[in-house]
Amino acid sequence: MSKDYPTSFLDEDFLLENKYSKILYHDFAAFLPIIDYHNHLPPDQIAANRIFENITKIWLAGDHYKWRAMRTLGIQEQYITGDASDLEKFEKWSETVPYTLRNPLYHWTHMELSRYYGINQLLGPSNGTRLYHQCSELTNSSDFSTRRLLERMNVEVVCTTDDPADSLEHHQAFSTESEKFKMFPAFRPDKAFAIDQPGYWAYLEKLGISSGVDIVDYPALLEALRKRIDFFHLNQCRLSDHGLERLYWFEAYKHDEARIFQKSKEGKPLEAEEAAYFKYAVLLQLCHMYHEKGWTQQFHLGALRNNNSRILAKLGPDTGFDSIGDFSQAQALSKFLNELDNTDQLTKTVLYNLNPSDNEVFATMVGNFNDGSVKGKIQFGSGWWFLDQKDGMEAQINTLSNMGLISCFIGMLTDSRSFLSFPRHEYFRRILCNLFGKDMQNGLLPQDEDWIGKIVQDICYFNAKNFFGFHNA
Incomplete structure (x- = not known):
């Protein structure tokens, strides 16, 4: 490769293969603000405006x-x-x-x-x-600085990912300042029901301190989580998020979650099914709480994490040793959502799959629980992690188009820890516009630039703004 070879492939029409693709992107999508409703940016660095x-x-x-x-x-x-x-x-x-x-x-x-x-x-x-x-x-x-970088990308909203025990002090400090974008917390309580993981009881001590609840039994755990949800809601949180291998579902009363809690507290080993049942029981109660608050719940399903135990011991988690899992998803996902829906306690939901073989499962599953009460109430989320690349995004868009309504889709997010990752929204928008543009060119869609341009704008921005209620952001 010669020195200073120009990136000629990254011109203004990158990924845009015909005139309709170019019109859709340049005239309708390129200038829209960004709502990044799921990422892992450190809120302290935004609040401090780190350089x-x-x-x-x-x-x-x-x-x-x-x-x-x-x-x-x-x-x-x-x-x-x-x-x-x-x-x-x-x-x-x-x-x-x-x-x-x-x-x-x-x-x-x-x-x-x-x-x-x-x-x-x-x-x-x-x-x-x-x-x-x-x-x-x-x-x-x-x-x-962190704030100027977000402004440069025309970011309107960022929703960070925050543990229930977090103080939210950085969100509170930032909320008092006048900035061109908003930062909101999102509730990520996975550690609160990971009863089979090392450090669980140390974590409950931390959760107890933050909530002011002595978590001595199962009802106290639920009380602590409810208090933290109340606290997050007061601090403008309107989303929860979960990163799970899969959802769990059991027949009612198959196990006793209070007994499982006590058994683990006494240091007795749990059976795998007991741990799974405990996760199911706590998550079900959390979903009831989300519904009460009118929150949106997100489920990221299918990651096989920490595969390399030797390097995990050296570097810890989230260092690049996770992969796609092949967990069975459909039946428990259906049963879990149905249990919530049966009592009319299924709140707005976004489902993300990591295994591409689950695209059709998830795209059809969301249709089972869209009940007409909210536009796109149950969402098939954007290509995530290993799938947030060109092929993965095209596959997700095409599957949702064929089996649902792409026009109701809430679009892209970064799911990133990097302040330089926001061109991924541009990447998504170019890919989206090119898919629509090719269909227009090939006679599969009408060459109605204004109407299809509106659909593109909804997917890139307006659907998410309305879905999450960010009207006054």
Whole structure:
């Protein structure tokens, strides 16, 4: 690869294959604000308006997508999560990028360099050192503070992912300030029912302190969670989120969740079914609480996490050793949602699958519980994690189009820990417009630019704004 080779493929019509695709994107989608209703951005860094020391700190730290690619190429951990200098880590990433061809990292990397830094060169070993210094000088400036970066991408709302025991002090501090975007918390209580995981009882102590409840038994656990939901609601939370292998469902009263709680508290080992039943019972009660508050619940289903136990012991979770699981989803998902619906306590819901073989299962499942009370009440969520790339997004869009109403879809999110990840919304919008544009070109849709443009705008922005109630954001 020659030095400073231009990113000519990333022109204004990137991914747009005909005139209708271009019209839909440029005239209808490109300028819309972003509602990023699920991400893992650190709220303290937004509240403090952090400025990062260099591009490695903001771009490579915590990005397990990039880490996986570097490991695959044979780069030692020292240059990934180890003690190498930030310059050395960036240089190793620069060596990796040319080998990421046809991986979404190749597109994302060059979009992020272009959209944030104005760099329209292919990153590689010949220019890595120079671009590190060039980008780091920009990064370590007020124009690249966390808030300014979000404003630059026209972000209107970000919903972070927050544990029930969190104080929400950073959301509270930020809410008193006048900014061009809003930051809201989202309730992620998975640890509260992970009774089979190490550290569960230490976590309940933390939850007890935050809620002011001595969690001595099962009813106390539910009381603590209810108090935290009340607290989150007062702090503008309107969404919950769960990352699970699958949903669970059991016939009523098959086990006694209070007895299971006590058994575990006494240090006695639980049977796998007992642990699963406990998760089901707590989650069911949580879903009742969400419905009372009018929240939206999100279920991210199908990840097989922490596969490499040797490296997990060294680096901990969320470091790039998770993959797609092949869990059976349909029956328990149906039964769980049906149990909530039977008592009219099924709130607005977004379902995300990680295994692409579940696309049709999830796309048809949402139709079972859309009851006409809310537009798109049950959503088949966007391509997630390993599926938030071109093929994955196209497959999700096509499946939803064929088996539901794509016009009611609430669109894309970043699901990211990176402040430089927001061009993924642009990526999604270009892919969406190209799919509609190709159908218009091929005579599969009317060449009605205004009507189809409106549908595109709804998917990219207005559906999410209305679905989550962000009217006054």
